[in-house]
Amino acid sequence: MLKSKENGGEKMAKSIIQTNKECLISTATCNLQQHHIFNGVAYRKKSEKYGLKVWLLDGWHQNTKYSVHKDKVFRLALKKLGQIFFEEHYGHDKFIKEFNKDYLAIPFNPINCPVDRLEQSLGARFLLLKYPKIGEIK
Numbered sequence: 001m002l003k004s005k006e007n008g009g010e011k012m013a014k015s016i017i018q019t020n021k022e023c024l025i026s027t028a029t030c031n032l033q034q035h036h037i038f039n040g041v042a043y044r045k046k047s048e049k050y051g052l053k054v055w056l057l058d059g060w061h062q063n064t065k066y067s068v069h070k071d072k073v074f075r076l077a078l079k080k081l082g083q084i085f086f087e088e089h090y091g092h093d094k095f096i097k098e099f100n101k102d103y104l105a106i107p108f109n110p111i112n113c114p115v116d117r118l119e120q121s122l123g124a125r126f127l128l129l130k131y132p133k134i135g136e137i138k
């Protein structure tokens with residue numbers, strides 16, 4: 001019988017976005033926390049099921065102004081990224097069926113951000129550089 005090597009047999013899906021355990025934004029390898037891309041009880045479960053989760057340095061994850069839990073532009077950018085990866089594996093229709101929303105259809109522009117709010121959408125700007133596809137509207 002096959003046994004899972006991780007977590008004493010508890011089944012954990014692998015991230016479909018990252019292969020290495022490093023911060024998605026900074027590539028740091030310590031003080032990491034795992035973030036489930038889609039929130040709310042049901043969607044968090046589905047994020048786990050489909051591997052829609054990423055490693056983030058603690059500050060990028062929560063408690064700072066620019067963290068994904070506080071900054072809605074960053075949060076949207078990550079959801080767009082999650083949708084892109086999901087659709088590469090399972091297609092568009094299944095994404096809509098599972099998550100009930102088309103994040104790729106929501107316009108966002110993290111570049112034109114007012115100077116007094118530069119901390120906001122900082123994570124989104126990093127993601128846009130790394131994954132230009134999140135800036136395209138379907």
Ligand SMILES: [Zn+2]
Pocket residue numbers: 034035036061069
């Ligand atoms: Zn989180």
